[in-house]
Amino acid sequence: MTTARAFNINGQNHIAVVEAHDTLLDVLRDKIHLTGTKRGCDVGDCGACTVLLDGQPVNACLTLAGTVGERRITTIEGLAEDGVLTPLQRSFVEEGGIQCGFCTPGMALAATALIERNADPSDDDIKESLSGNMCRCTGYSGILRSVKRCGNYRSDGTCAKHDHHDGDAPEKSPDNDTVGVSIPRVDAADKVTGRAQYTADIFLPNMAYGKLLGSPLAHGLIKRIDTSKAEALPGVLAVLTGKDVTDTKHGVSPARYDEDVLAKEKVRHVGDPVAAVAAIDERTAERAVSLIEVEYEELPAVLDPMSAIADGAPLVNDRFERNINTHVEQVFGDIEAGFAESHLIREEVFTGNHIYQCPMEPHASISTWDPDGTLVLYTSTQVPHYVQYMMAHVLNIPLGRIRVIRPTVGGGFGGKAATSPLEINSALLSQKIGRPVKMVYTREEMFQYGRGRHKQHMRFKLGVDRDGKIKAFKSEIHLDGGAYSSFGVATAYYAGSMIPTLYHLPAYQYDGYRVMTNKPACGAMRGHGVPQPRFAFECLLGMVADELGIDPVEIRERNAMDPETITVNDLDIGSCEYRATLREVKERSGWAEKYGKLPPGKGIGIGCGGFVSGAGYCIYRGQVQLSHEKGREPFQKKSIFPHANAVVKITEDGTAAVLMIGAAEIGQGSDTVLVQMCAESLGIPASRIRMRSGDSDISPIDLGAYSSRITLMGGHAVSRAGTAVVDAMRPYAADLLDCNEDDIEARDAKMFVRDHPSRCVAWEEVARKYFNENGPLVGTGSYKPPDGLGGDYKGATVGTSPAYSFGSAVCEVTVDLETGKVKIDTFTDYHDCGRAINPKTVHGQVEGAVIMGASETIMEDVMFDEQGKLLNPNLHGYLMMTIKDAPDIFSGIVDSYEPRGPFGAKEIGEGSTLPVLGAVAHAIANATGVWITDLPITPEKIRRAMRAKAATAEDVPAMAT
Amino acid sequence: MYLPDIQLHEADTLEAAAALMEQLGPRAEYVAGGTDLLVDLKTARTEADHLISITNIDQARQLTADSEGLTIGSLVPVGRLNETPLSGTWAAIHDATQVMAAPAIRNMATVGGNLASAVPCADLPPILMVLGGGVDLWSRTGVRRIPVCEFFTGPRTTVRRHDEILLSIHVPPPANRSGASYERFALREGNSIAVASVAARIRLDDAGMMQEAALAIGAVAPTPLLLENIPAILAGRAPNETAWADAADAAVAAADPISDIRGSAEFRRELTGVLTARALRLATERIGGDST
Ligand SMILES: Cc1cc2nc3c(=O)[nH]c(=O)nc-3n(C[C@H](O)[C@H](O)[C@H](O)COP(=O)(O)OP(=O)(O)OC[C@H]3O[C@@H](n4cnc5c(N)ncnc54)[C@H](O)[C@@H]3O)c2cc1C
Numbered sequence A: 001m002t003t004a005r006a007f008n009i010n011g012q013n014h015i016a017v018v019e020a021h022d023t024l025l026d027v028l029r030d031k032i033h034l035t036g037t038k039r040g041c042d043v044g045d046c047g048a049c050t051v052l053l054d055g056q057p058v059n060a061c062l063t064l065a066g067t068v069g070e071r072r073i074t075t076i077e078g079l080a081e082d083g084v085l086t087p088l089q090r091s092f093v094e095e096g097g098i099q100c101g102f103c104t105p106g107m108a109l110a111a112t113a114l115i116e117r118n119a120d121p122s123d124d125d126i127k128e129s130l131s132g133n134m135c136r137c138t139g140y141s142g143i144l145r146s147v148k149r150c151g152n153y154r155s156d157g158t159c160a161k162h163d164h165h166d167g168d169a170p171e172k173s174p175d176n177d178t179v180g181v182s183i184p185r186v187d188a189a190d191k192v193t194g195r196a197q198y199t200a201d202i203f204l205p206n207m208a209y210g211k212l213l214g215s216p217l218a219h220g221l222i223k224r225i226d227t228s229k230a231e232a233l234p235g236v237l238a239v240l241t242g243k244d245v246t247d248t249k250h251g252v253s254p255a256r257y258d259e260d261v262l263a264k265e266k267v268r269h270v271g272d273p274v275a276a277v278a279a280i281d282e283r284t285a286e287r288a289v290s291l292i293e294v295e296y297e298e299l300p301a302v303l304d305p306m307s308a309i310a311d312g313a314p315l316v317n318d319r320f321e322r323n324i325n326t327h328v329e330q331v332f333g334d335i336e337a338g339f340a341e342s343h344l345i346r347e348e349v350f351t352g353n354h355i356y357q358c359p360m361e362p363h364a365s366i367s368t369w370d371p372d373g374t375l376v377l378y379t380s381t382q383v384p385h386y387v388q389y390m391m392a393h394v395l396n397i398p399l400g401r402i403r404v405i406r407p408t409v410g411g412g413f414g415g416k417a418a419t420s421p422l423e424i425n426s427a428l429l430s431q432k433i434g435r436p437v438k439m440v441y442t443r444e445e446m447f448q449y450g451r452g453r454h455k456q457h458m459r460f461k462l463g464v465d466r467d468g469k470i471k472a473f474k475s476e477i478h479l480d481g482g483a484y485s486s487f488g489v490a491t492a493y494y495a496g497s498m499i500p501t502l503y504h505l506p507a508y509q510y511d512g513y514r515v516m517t518n519k520p521a522c523g524a525m526r527g528h529g530v531p532q533p534r535f536a537f538e539c540l541l542g543m544v545a546d547e548l549g550i551d552p553v554e555i556r557e558r559n560a561m562d563p564e565t566i567t568v569n570d571l572d573i574g575s576c577e578y579r580a581t582l583r584e585v586k587e588r589s590g591w592a593e594k595y596g597k598l599p600p601g602k603g604i605g606i607g608c609g610g611f612v613s614g615a616g617y618c619i620y621r622g623q624v625q626l627s628h629e630k631g632r633e634p635f636q637k638k639s640i641f642p643h644a645n646a647v648v649k650i651t652e653d654g655t656a657a658v659l660m661i662g663a664a665e666i667g668q669g670s671d672t673v674l675v676q677m678c679a680e681s682l683g684i685p686a687s688r689i690r691m692r693s694g695d696s697d698i699s700p701i702d703l704g705a706y707s708s709r710i711t712l713m714g715g716h717a718v719s720r721a722g723t724a725v726v727d728a729m730r731p732y733a734a735d736l737l738d739c740n741e742d743d744i745e746a747r748d749a750k751m752f753v754r755d756h757p758s759r760c761v762a763w764e765e766v767a768r769k770y771f772n773e774n775g776p777l778v779g780t781g782s783y784k785p786p787d788g789l790g791g792d793y794k795g796a797t798v799g800t801s802p803a804y805s806f807g808s809a810v811c812e813v814t815v816d817l818e819t820g821k822v823k824i825d826t827f828t829d830y831h832d833c834g835r836a837i838n839p840k841t842v843h844g845q846v847e848g849a850v851i852m853g854a855s856e857t858i859m860e861d862v863m864f865d866e867q868g869k870l871l872n873p874n875l876h877g878y879l880m881m882t883i884k885d886a887p888d889i890f891s892g893i894v895d896s897y898e899p900r901g902p903f904g905a906k907e908i909g910e911g912s913t914l915p916v917l918g919a920v921a922h923a924i925a926n927a928t929g930v931w932i933t934d935l936p937i938t939p940e941k942i943r944r945a946m947r948a949k950a951a952t953a954e955d956v957p958a959m960a961t
Numbered sequence B: 001m002y003l004p005d006i007q008l009h010e011a012d013t014l015e016a017a018a019a020l021m022e023q024l025g026p027r028a029e030y031v032a033g034g035t036d037l038l039v040d041l042k043t044a045r046t047e048a049d050h051l052i053s054i055t056n057i058d059q060a061r062q063l064t065a066d067s068e069g070l071t072i073g074s075l076v077p078v079g080r081l082n083e084t085p086l087s088g089t090w091a092a093i094h095d096a097t098q099v100m101a102a103p104a105i106r107n108m109a110t111v112g113g114n115l116a117s118a119v120p121c122a123d124l125p126p127i128l129m130v131l132g133g134g135v136d137l138w139s140r141t142g143v144r145r146i147p148v149c150e151f152f153t154g155p156r157t158t159v160r161r162h163d164e165i166l167l168s169i170h171v172p173p174p175a176n177r178s179g180a181s182y183e184r185f186a187l188r189e190g191n192s193i194a195v196a197s198v199a200a201r202i203r204l205d206d207a208g209m210m211q212e213a214a215l216a217i218g219a220v221a222p223t224p225l226l227l228e229n230i231p232a233i234l235a236g237r238a239p240n241e242t243a244w245a246d247a248a249d250a251a252v253a254a255a256d257p258i259s260d261i262r263g264s265a266e267f268r269r270e271l272t273g274v275l276t277a278r279a280l281r282l283a284t285e286r287i288g289g290d291s292t
């Protein structure tokens, strides 16, 4: 039933050919190409598709297009009038309401409906109105602020005075928007108007659509595949199965490439890709996939690491004996002596949970081949270069034949840090049919693809002296890896290597086993490998403190890391203001008045953590080349090529600069801080810089957004490129100003004689002069991590970094003691991130990390049935915090300067997750008297533990102090 | 994720809807807000060839309150019900509407759909049960009124015949000296689904003893359930913690929960007891002096 229908969208009449099964979302996006309305789940759970119908918010994904009639539809594209942002939109831009931007259109529309009803809404009104809109980035704090303060903004761009977030740098002025200032994100206006294009928003001419068929079984052999029915379906253009594709395996860790493009004989987890289809539209492709008949021989599946390592357990991959994918054995210092000297030894078992990144934007890729044989790949990735590298490997073509375009990315958190089946299969399908092919995951497919946090089974033993000083620590961890290696080798090493960065450990032993199971592969997620061990360690330290009667903050202070220290595992700590973060959270949270003094059901807890500012070594060894062109090179203790590279080109009239760097903006704000650092080094305002970070043809290589590396590494590259430009301009400026070129300084769009700011010339005038006489004014910069990082033992590279961040968080909770329900009330966080390039971006990262971390501590868990099927691959079963669950967060930055970082900066994005889990767990223990050592800390577990405790002790002893 | 092949039909009157249903047969479904049905169709939990959109049937969009009682048209969106002031024990309906889903879903989801889909954890049935609500089912042969407590026959099944349209829900006027409440436990604050829920209504006599009592449980049995033994347990007694404890025991005994991703059967039973006491306590607190 196909009919032409008229829709009244943003005051304009749109005619679209509609089929009965089309939802309003299908029509807006796929037919009218108003792609500001996002598809995040398709079943009402995420709110990304929120539009207004006659002014009322509704979910477009659950609205039948045929029933809309003449009602007025307002989409994000309809908010700003004549290009002028509404006060609410301005507020989102200015108040930090936007990060990846994927939730922003839905949020902005839901909020618009609210403020039209109620111009001065309370916090509770705002939270209620936005409770159906999920955000994975902001922690909702910036969004709440944006709606609350939108009354301060006027559409003419002016702003009434308002309170500033403590710790924010002064308000920007036109001349002061470079380093250290909270300028709004450079992409904010695009994101708040729906103009930002994410991969799925791109429609190329003659484009076809691909879909994957995933295995229904957790473990099985493929006996027969019959694609004839799918091929016969009208509209189907190509079908690929394992036999049609290369035998080259891919993955992340070069020694363990173990993934097939499409399953060859064996499927190893539910959702493992078995076939790929291209068709004229996505719905036909979806249908065709369901017509492919696959006969399997089901094999017994192993679903947890403990049974997977047992003798005789079925093997997920024959390569890995006893399913052990990696075994780490590390001993530092004299562990026996350390325990022998200990006054108190406590050993506990902790269990983590399966966490999934759940970026709000589903993975998407579009492949198209240029006539000269160059693959153009648009993809939602954090690591354009590694994708390029892996595509070259799988397709067996030179890197130079691959152009990766990274459109706006709606969050990653590690979930988009590897090359995905969408990237590879879209390329193969496109090659086969000679048309562009778009592939997008459904929410369920995202869960099946996995790459979330490894669930870790941890046995920890801590020995301390009478004063609580750590003598020895032993950690044994089994990581549940899922069906493929992915990042797992690094994860297993990270789970051990980051523990000694926070406290002085004289002796440390780590035994790690990454074990394969028949579940989606786990990968690198925010804090890579570390959050669960850090949670466990912080809990154990808290238990020990209680046992010794030492205040939990005090025990941390006694063991805290100091600057300029080489850790027991040979990591080189530079700047370190960990103690300052402890002091600040203690003071600001009122710790001394609260700890041990709160009524039952109220609790306060502390947790700490820190992370690398960029991995010291590249994921692959050797130089940039096709990975099987030459054999693997022996490891050298230095970077073979620069990890971050930038080019700055000044426009010929000198009024603007184009910054080219492959650093992936995925919502974390890297475009903005890189622009600020580049501006600082050029001596021009950030507003004169245009960022080009999304196209490998334009920008030189940057390794991408992982291991919290961009601010430090990309920052160095862009500031060096900027400095190179200024250096090139010096002779011309000196000429114009009649001075020595060494005395030239550039600032505020002027070049002047040092100490004589009035002897100046306009920056652009010098640039023009340069161009007139010399041609293009271009500067380049690059960054290599220092040589020689790390020790000489096996795995010593993992955890190395030019610099480390530190942070402390205090959490306060209220627990309903009858039901076990936890309400997280407040968070107080202080961070040592070096010098903050953009404080607002730092706070945004902390706020997002706190909510993500708190959410994973108390509610998130990917669940499987006994056959290995996912039980909750959706956003109503996999629970993440909504705005109504989010606590009030105070984020503070301590004074710090990292000499190895650009302008003194180090990382914030991942490190800020690490203190959270332990702080929440501690606060719950403090409120209930029971430590839950098994994540997530659900109401049910709390009640069970409270019942068990009550049963063992006739009268329940006083709450934990 | 797309909807399967369907034909969409629109009916503006009950007659037209019924005529379409008769013509299209068993593979046709009525669709109101679509928030249950479209999700079920997209996830292949349900199949249908034809959808008959009934949202424009004015007769089923009325929301009236008078001395006869409260009549909620089945097509009234939950959001509209949530924003409509309600008096006396009726106001406890808001306990349920305001925790349901999220505003955008509530703007679409209808009251009738919440009953008709008969999901065991639906939020409206328990409170409507304790308030003595009845469902009017319209068909070409007439209207029959079924008490809400007799409407459900199992998970996702009801007494409604395939051709019948849920026309409205009728709630009798609040009695004086009475109070009602709905308590629900969910795993998060926003956009969550009940793990266990309890609705209660209490009426006190002049001596302050319980004259009437009703209790319904949700999400802890194959259907929402009005407990038949509650009047016998509570009537004539003082509204106090001992009474609530007895009621809680009865509710726990009546619960027949499943274990699923949201909680084990054991935990759900425990919650049923806790929520029962809370719901009764709150219902009692809400009894004003001699208000109606
Ligand atoms: C994200 C999300 C969150 C949700 N959260 C909650 C929640 O917290 N609590 C809760 O209780 N529910 C929740 N729901 C479920 C849903 O919103 C409600 O059950 C809603 O009230 C259903 O109404 P509808 O109009 O959308 O029904 P539809 O989907 O249109 O119909 C549902 C079924 O009822 C039948 N039907 C509908 N109206 C009639 C009628 N008048 N006569 C005869 N048959 C009819 C249809 O044929 C269909 O079988 C949620 C749903 C979503 C998508």
Ligand code: FES
Pocket (backbone or CB within 6 Å): A038, A039, A040, A041, A042, A043, A044, A045, A046, A047, A048, A049, A050, A059, A060, A061, A062
């Ligand atoms: S896409 Fe509609 S709510 Fe998620």
Ligand code: FES
Pocket (backbone or CB within 6 Å): A097, A098, A099, A100, A101, A102, A103, A104, A134, A135, A136, A137, A138, A360, A410, A411, A667
């Ligand atoms: S900014 Fe909200 S999901 Fe990314």
